[in-house]
Amino acid sequence: MSNRQVEVKRTGAAQAERERAATRWSYRPRIDVYDVNDELLILADVPGAHPEKIDVQFEDGVLRIHAHVEPRQPVATSFTDHEYGVGDFDREIEIGNIIDPEKIEAETTHGVLRLRLPKTAAARPRRIPVKAKK
C-alpha cells in the first residue's frame, strides 16, 4: 500500500518520458566473457546496432552496455514468421573494480561489440616465487 504512494510522488515529466520510451521491448544481448590474464575480453551480439548508437559505461564495478536500435520494419507489418523482435539492447555485467575504466577499448564488426578491459595493476595475476626453506 505505501509502495504505491511513493510511486505516485515520483511520477513527473521525466518519468512519463521514460515510460513512453520503455514501451518498446529492450533486449538482452548474448555475451562471451574471457579472462586473458591482463585484461578481460567481452564480446556482445548486437546485430543491427550502429557504432554511434552504442553506449558503454563503467561505474561502481558494473559495466553497462546500451545499444539503440531503430525498428527496421513498420510497426503495422504483418509477419508470416516472427521469431525475434527488433529493439534496443541492454545489459549490465557485474565485474567489480578490477579494471581500469580509462583504458577500455570498444569496437564493432558485423554486429558484434568487442570490448577490451585492461585490469588494474593490482588485479593482474602475479607470479609469486616460492623459496625453499632450509
Next chain:
Amino acid sequence: MRSRFLLQSSPLMTLRQEVDRLFHQFQPDLQSFQRCAHLPSHRYPPINLWEDNGNLCLEAELPGVSEDQIDLTVSGNELVLKGSRPEVNVPEGAAPLLTERRVPEFSRIIHLPCEIDHDKIEAAFENGILTITMPKATAARSRQIKVRPVAGAV
C-alpha cells in the same frame, strides 16, 4: 531483460536485482527475458518473414559472420541458409568465463509461403543483419477473380 526503468522504479525489484547479481554473476540468467527461446541448431538463425509490395522479405540476425561465410541457396519454394561462425580474435590462453554466443555452424531450411522469381532475388548483409528480398512470381501475386454468373440462375 526489459528496459531498466521498470526494475528501478520499484524498491522490491531493486532488492531482487541485487540478490540476482550475487547469485548469477557469471551464470547464465535463465529468469531474464531472452531475445528468443534457445532454438535448436537447425533453427538458427531466427528469422522474420513478411510481405511487402509484391515482395517476400526475409531478415535474419547473423552477428559475427562475414558475407563470405554465408551460403544461401534457393530451390523451388525452399531457402537454404548455411554458414559458419568461427570465433576469431580470441587470443591464445583466454579462459572463458561465460559463453552464450556459441554457434559455430548453422544450417536452416526455410519454407517460403509462395512462389518467387528466382532470378530477381537480392540479399544484403549489414551490421550482422541479412536481408533477402524476393519478388513474388507473377502467378503468385494476388489477382482479382471475376465471378461469372451462371445462365439461368435467379
